[in-house]
Each structure stands twice: as C-alpha cells, then as structure tokens.
Amino acid sequence: xxxxxxxxxxxxxxxxxxxxxRPLKGGKATLKLVPSPGRFGPWGGRYVPETLMAALEExxxxxxxxxxxxxxxxxxxxxxxxxxxxxxxxxFARRLSEKLGGPKIYLKREDLLHTGAHKxxxxxxxxxxxxxxxxxxxxAETGAGQHGVATATVCALLGFExxxxxxxxxxxxxxxxxxxxxxxxxxxxxxxxxxxxxKDAINEAMRDWVTNVRTTHYLLGSVLGAHPxxxxxxxxxxxxxxxxxxxxxxxxxxxxxxxxxCVGGGSNAIGVFYEFIRDKKVKLVGVxxxxxxxxxxxxxxxxxxxxxxxxxxxxxxxxxxxxxQIAFTHSVSAGLDYPSIGPEHAWLADSGRAEYVAxxxxxxxxxxxxxxxxxxxxxxxxxxxAVAELIKRAPSxxxxxxxxxxxxxxxxxxxxxxRENLKLG
Amino acid sequence: xxxxxxxxxxxxxxxxxxxxxxxxxREVALAAISAGAEIIELGVPFSDPVADGPVIQRAxxxxxxxxxxxxxxxxxxxxxxxxxxxxxxVFSYLNPxxxxxxxxxxxxxxxxxxDGALVIDxxxxxxxxxxxxxxxxxxxxxxxAAPTSPDERLKHIAEASTGFVYAVSRTGVTGARQExxxxxxxxxxxxxxxxxxxxxxxxxxxxxxQFAAVGAFAEAAVVGSAIVRTIxxxxxxxxxxxxEFIKQLIGRHPLRRSASQGVVGR
Numbered sequence: 001x002x003x004x005x006x007x008x009x010x011x012x013x014x015x016x017x018x019x020x021x022r023p024l025k026g027g028k029a030t031l032k033l034v035p036s037p038g039r040f041g042p043w044g045g046r047y048v049p050e051t052l053m054a055a056l057e058e059x060x061x062x063x064x065x066x067x068x069x070x071x072x073x074x075x076x077x078x079x080x081x082x083x084x085x086x087x088x089x090x091x092f093a094r095r096l097s098e099k100l101g102g103p104k105i106y107l108k109r110e111d112l113l114h115t116g117a118h119k120x121x122x123x124x125x126x127x128x129x130x131x132x133x134x135x136x137x138x139x140a141e142t143g144a145g146q147h148g149v150a151t152a153t154v155c156a157l158l159g160f161e162x163x164x165x166x167x168x169x170x171x172x173x174x175x176x177x178x179x180x181x182x183x184x185x186x187x188x189x190x191x192x193x194x195x196x197x198x199k200d201a202i203n204e205a206m207r208d209w210v211t212n213v214r215t216t217h218y219l220l221g222s223v224l225g226a227h228p229x230x231x232x233x234x235x236x237x238x239x240x241x242x243x244x245x246x247x248x249x250x251x252x253x254x255x256x257x258x259x260x261x262c263v264g265g266g267s268n269a270i271g272v273f274y275e276f277i278r279d280k281k282v283k284l285v286g287v288x289x290x291x292x293x294x295x296x297x298x299x300x301x302x303x304x305x306x307x308x309x310x311x312x313x314x315x316x317x318x319x320x321x322x323x324x325q326i327a328f329t330h331s332v333s334a335g336l337d338y339p340s341i342g343p344e345h346a347w348l349a350d351s352g353r354a355e356y357v358a359x360x361x362x363x364x365x366x367x368x369x370x371x372x373x374x375x376x377x378x379x380x381x382x383x384x385x386a387v388a389e390l391i392k393r394a395p396s397x398x399x400x401x402x403x404x405x406x407x408x409x410x411x412x413x414x415x416x417x418x419r420e421n422l423k424l425g
Numbered sequence: 426x427x428x429x430x431x432x433x434x435x436x437x438x439x440x441x442x443x444x445x446x447x448x449x450x451r452e453v454a455l456a457a458i459s460a461g462a463e464i465i466e467l468g469v470p471f472s473d474p475v476a477d478g479p480v481i482q483r484a485x486x487x488x489x490x491x492x493x494x495x496x497x498x499x500x501x502x503x504x505x506x507x508x509x510x511x512x513x514x515v516f517s518y519l520n521p522x523x524x525x526x527x528x529x530x531x532x533x534x535x536x537x538x539x540d541g542a543l544v545i546d547x548x549x550x551x552x553x554x555x556x557x558x559x560x561x562x563x564x565x566x567x568x569x570a571a572p573t574s575p576d577e578r579l580k581h582i583a584e585a586s587t588g589f590v591y592a593v594s595r596t597g598v599t600g601a602r603q604e605x606x607x608x609x610x611x612x613x614x615x616x617x618x619x620x621x622x623x624x625x626x627x628x629x630x631x632x633x634x635q636f637a638a639v640g641a642f643a644e645a646a647v648v649g650s651a652i653v654r655t656i657x658x659x660x661x662x663x664x665x666x667x668x669e670f671i672k673q674l675i676g677r678h679p680l681r682r683s684a685s686q687g688v689v690g691r
Binding site for chain 2: 313
C-alpha cells in the first residue's frame with residue numbers, strides 16, 4: 001500500500017534532472033511568508049535551531065538600540081576613520097580605461113583598508129555590539145581568511161577571546177592569513193568536514209555558537225545567515241557606496257553608469273550597491289564565481305545553477321541537488337566559494353534591480369594580472385572577478401560612460417595561488 | 426498508530442536513516458521497539474547538520490553516500506509501520522522538506538504512516554504553512570524548546586506543538602555527555618506552565634542513570650547519539666547491539682513500569 005506508492009514516486013524522482021533557475025511560484029520549494037523586517041521579498045528569514053533564537057532576538061534588539069545611539073555612531077565612525085583608514089579613495093584608472101577603450105573606470109579602493117579588505121567595516125561594527133551585550137568571546141568563520149583576520153584584529157583591539165573556524169582546504173590555500181590570525185592572538189580551528197571550505201566553517205562556527213551562546217557572539221562575515229545578520233552586515237558596509245557616490249559626484253559631476261562588484265555571500269557588493277539602489281539609472285552588476293565549468297560542483301554561480309532553499313539560517317538561492325542536499329562548490333577564490341547567496345541579492349535579482357553574471361577562474365586570474373600590470377594594483381582573487389566582468393563589458397561601452405569597480409580586497413594573500421597559476425616572463 | 430507514552434520515562438530512540446544502510450535501519454528500529462522504545466525518530470540525513478555533534482554528522486555522511494534522503498526515509502517509515510504500531514516521527518532539517526514541498530511532504534508522511542515530524546531549523550515563527558499542512562494530514566508538529574528560550578517563546582512553542590514538546594537539555598549540539606545539566610529540569614518546569622502535552626528531554630542522554638533521572642521530571646527521554654554510536658561500533662550486529670543497549674538503558678530502574686499496570690500514573 002503506502003510502501004508501493006512511495007517506491008513508485010521514488011522511481012519517478014530519479015528521472016528529474018533539471019534545476020529550476022527561478023523560484024517556482026506556488027510550486028515546490030516556495031514558502032508563503034509574512035513580510036517582516038528580516039525579509040527581502042520572500043527571501044531571508046530566520047531558520048535556526050531554537051537554542052539560537054533568543055540570541056538572535058537579543059542581537060536584533062541591541063543593534064536597533066545602537067543604531068539610534070549617538071555614542072555608538074560616534075565610536076564607530078572614529079574607529080572606521082582612525083583605525084581602519086576610511087574613507088578609502090576612489091581612484092581613476094587612467095591606463096586601464098585607455099587600454100579597454102571604453103568608459104572611464106574608477107576603482108573603489110577597499111583594498112587599502114586596515115587588514116586589506118572591506119571586511120573590517122562589519123567587524124568593527126559587530127565588535128562594538130559585542131561590547132554592548134557584555135559578551136567576551138567571539139567566534140567567526142572564514143573562507144579566504146580576510147574576515148578571519150579582520151575579526152582577529154578587532155578582538156585584539158577590544159580584548160575579546162577569538163576563535164576562527166576555517167576549512168582545512170582553505171587553510172592550505174590561504175596559509176599566510178592563518179598565520180596572521182594566530183599572530184593577532186586568535187585560535188584558528190581547522191574544519192575537516194564536507195568540502196572543507198567556507199560552508200563547513202560556518203557549520204562549525206554555528207555549532208560552537210549554539211553551545212556557548214550565553215557568552216559568545218557569532219561575528220558572521222557576510223550578508224548571510226538568519227535575521228538580523230543580512231541587514232546588519234549590509235548596514236555596516238553601506239559606507240562603501242555612500243563614499244563612492246559622493247566621490248564620483250565630486251570627480252565627474254554625475255552618477256556612474258555601472259557599478260560592478262564580486263559576490264560570494266555578497267557583503268562588499270551590497271555595501272557598494274546599496275546607496276545606488278534608488279538611482280534607478282545606475283546599473284548594478286554582481287559577479288559570481290564561474291569556477292572551472294558550468295557543471296554543478298564546479299562553480300559557485302547561484303543564479304546560474306541554484307534554486308530556492310534554506311541554508312545556514314536564510315532562505316535564498318542555493319546550489320543543491322533534487323533531494324535538497326547542498327552541492328559542493330568550486331572557485332579559485334576561497335571567498336566566493338559558497339553555495340548560497342545573501343537574501344537581499346536574491347531580491348535584487350528577482351526584482352531586476354541588479355544583474356548577476358559569472359567570471360571563470362581563468363578570467364579572474366587574467367584580470368588580476370592585467371590590473372597589476374596596468375595600474376600597479378594587485379586585487380584579491382575575489383575582486384578580480386569584478387575586474388574580469390569589467391574587461392568583458394568595457395569595450396562595448398561609450399567613452400562618456402563611467403564605471404565604478406569595487407576592489408574589495410588586496411591580492412597579497414593570493415600570491416601563492418597566482419604563482420601556481422600564472423606563467424610570467 | 427499514535428504517540429503514546431506508556432512508561433515513565435518513555436524512550437524516544439533516534440536513528441539516522443540509511444546508516445549503514447536502509448535495511449539495517451529497519452531492523453534496528455524494530456529491535457529498538459521490541460526492546461522498549463515507544464517512539465522512533467527517523468533522522469533524515471542532511472549535508473549540513475549544524476545542530477549535530479560528530480557522531481550524527483558521521484552517520485549522516487555515511488547515509489548520504491548510500492543515497493538516502495527524505496524519499497527513502499519515508500519509504501522506510503512505511504516499512505516499519507507495516508510491522509509496528511510504535512510512534513514514528515520524521516526528524517529533519519528544513520531544506521529537504523522544502524525541496525520536496527511542504528504540502529507534498531505532509532501528504533507522503535501521512536501515507537507512510539508517520540505520526541508527525543520535528544524540523545530542527547524551523548522555529549515557530551516561520552512554521553505557519555508547515556503547521557497548516559501537517560494539521561490537514563493529522564500529523565503532529567513537535568517543536569524544540571531550549572534552555573535559552575524566554576517564557577514568551579516557550580508559550581508560543583507550547584501552542585504550536587502537538588504530540589509532545591521536545592525540551593533540549595542544554596545549549597549545544599547533539600551528542601553524549603557525562604551529566605544531565607540542571608537546565609533540563611528547570612526548562613521542563615517552565616514549560617509545564619504553558620502545556621499539558623508530554624515533554625521529552627533530549628540532547629546528551631546516554632546512560633541508565635541519566636535516563637532514570639529524566640523520569641523524575643519528564644515523560645520521555647530522547648536518546649540519539651548513543652544509539653547511533655552503538656550502530657557505528659557494531660557492524661554486522663547492529664540490531665542486536667542496539668537492543669542490548671536499550672535494555673540496559675531502561676532495564677533496572679524502579680520507576681519503570683507500564684502505566685497500564687497502574688504503577689506510574691500521570
């Protein structure tokens with residue numbers, strides 16, 4: 001009876017192979033939802049074990065209070081300026097503009113921030129919240145190591161105990177950052193499960209958090225996870241776009257035609273996009289990791305091969321199989337190597353406000369070399385994905401157009417990988 | 426076929442389905458029921474089990490290698506149902522259910538003869554649609570209550586739960602621990618103010634003393650990692666080993682009598 005019908009359904013399942021690329025409205029994998037502060041259209045929400053719910057509610061309350069507190073705002077601005085080095089320059093890339101023969105190209109230099117990437121913006125913000133909540137221990141995940149280094153840095157600054165979880169595959173790829181974190185006094189714990197990359201580091205950080213939630217804050221490094229993280233982390237990075245918008249108006253007297261950023265979880269992208277969302281004529285372009293092929297498992301392009309799902313607390317596009325198991329991903333850049341994407345990006349894609357494309361490993365490596373040799377700037381391999389998209393679209397753009405590319409981090413950490421992959425001289 | 430708690434405490438036994446294979450899961454479940462388990466939690470393997478400790482993580486990995494997912498778990502539920510009237514609860518992370526479709530999941534779980542489900546990363550706030558579909562199929566929705574849940578959340582959890590409420594004994598992931606924390610008893614007492622449903626205490630229970638101690642304040646104890654580890658360490662004789670483990674776990678303590686014999690009333 002029941003057994004027979006299930007066996008038949010199981011057989012039917014095996015014939016389905018396609019992945020829907022857009023949510024199936026009213027069909028499977030959609031949820032009917034009530035609009036709430038943690039939602040971007042249908043995306044986002046709060047999907048965690050009950051043990052963490054009170055901590056998320058506390059974090060949300062504390063963040064809402066802090067946002068309105070002039071002392072918090074003053075302290076945050078002070079640290080962003082004098083500790084992290086904000087504002088970052090918006091640099092006109094003259095030789096690159098000439099070489100590509102299209103628009104005027106400006107680079108937002110987040111790579112010049114203390115610790116070498118935009119990640120420090122969010123870390124300073126959350127660390128000040130940790131202080132307000134009276135917690136003294138911080139856990140974090142890291143992929144490329146940039147968020148781990150930034151977290152270790154703010155923990156050293158404010159005197160918190162710091163544990164960073166990192167996939168052992170990423171520890172191998174980003175050896176230098178592992179040492180930097182340890183030098184800053186953080187404990188780096190290798191994660192040997194699953195694909196041994198960012199996703200698995202997040203799982204392990206969540207397990208630590210659920211165990212030590214009363215004393216520990218989870219300093220999540222991207223616009224991922226359960227509410228309030230996607231909103232809060234975005235807010236701490238909004239400064240990127242706010243500065244860039246004012247800087248470009250000053251330099252060019254007009255808004256840019258296009259803003260390009262790479263998208264792993266999506267924190268630097270949402271940071272640079274956010275203040276431009278209301279400027280409807282400004283094209284926003286997110287660049288995912290196209291990896292080594294279009295096959296599931298060979299890339300991290302969620303908008304190309306993903307479908308709606310819940311991973312690590314949030315409802316968004318997820319690379320998964322027909323049974324809802326999360327797929328392995330690949331990217332030459334550890335920071336983009338993640339099977340889901342920030343829920344606000346899912347909403348920006350659905351609403352058509354932003355466009356998402358992918359750059360392959362090879363394109364990113366080439367872009368890295370080109371930027372190094374034309375402008376003397378070696379971008380992180382993550383940011384090089386944004387440069388790769390620029391290289392593709394610049395030749396077809398008009399000379400009167402203006403593009404901003406967010407250089408989210410510097411490439412020093414990637415020298416080993418670059419050396420393995422690029423033949424020079 | 427319903428969720429009954431005849432003994433004090435009753436044993437709720439968790440199994441990761443498909444570890445080491447589906448046939449063994451069925452044998453172990455039936456052996457566990459014969460040995461005294463009143464409810465079986467059928468764990469759905471998931472690639473990213475954030476709430477689980479190393480033992481269940483390893484079991485999930487083995488099961489996934491065998492290609493066991495939600496469809497197969499519902500299949501095994503139906504097979505167990507053919508041979509037993511014990512309570513059957515599907516224990517899953519949200520994504521496999523979402524991928525199947527919540528409505529279809531409820532329909533298939535009901536067809537398979539399951540009594541309900543517990544979705545570990547679906548808090549009550551997000552559970553409206555799920556609860557509606559489960560209710561339509563007469564399936565229990567078991568929710569977790571945690572030591573960190575404030576009273577207003579416990580109230581909400583109690584209202585949303587049917588069948589029983591699962592009280593998490595401590596902050597942390599699944600896995601055996603030495604002692605039962607005070608958190609557990611306090612939480613159960615706080616929960617009682619909001620519900621008359623039976624309460625099952627889980628996370629970290631592995632020894633007869635702990636099991637007996639839970640009986641003093643809760644209707645049931647959930648044992649998971651200790652059983653999964655028994656399966657892991659007894660290849661080839663899993664069912665026999667689990668039956669022995671369970672008999673030892675529940676065997677000698679004086680409060681354990683069948684409620685129908687009138688020794689322990691509720």
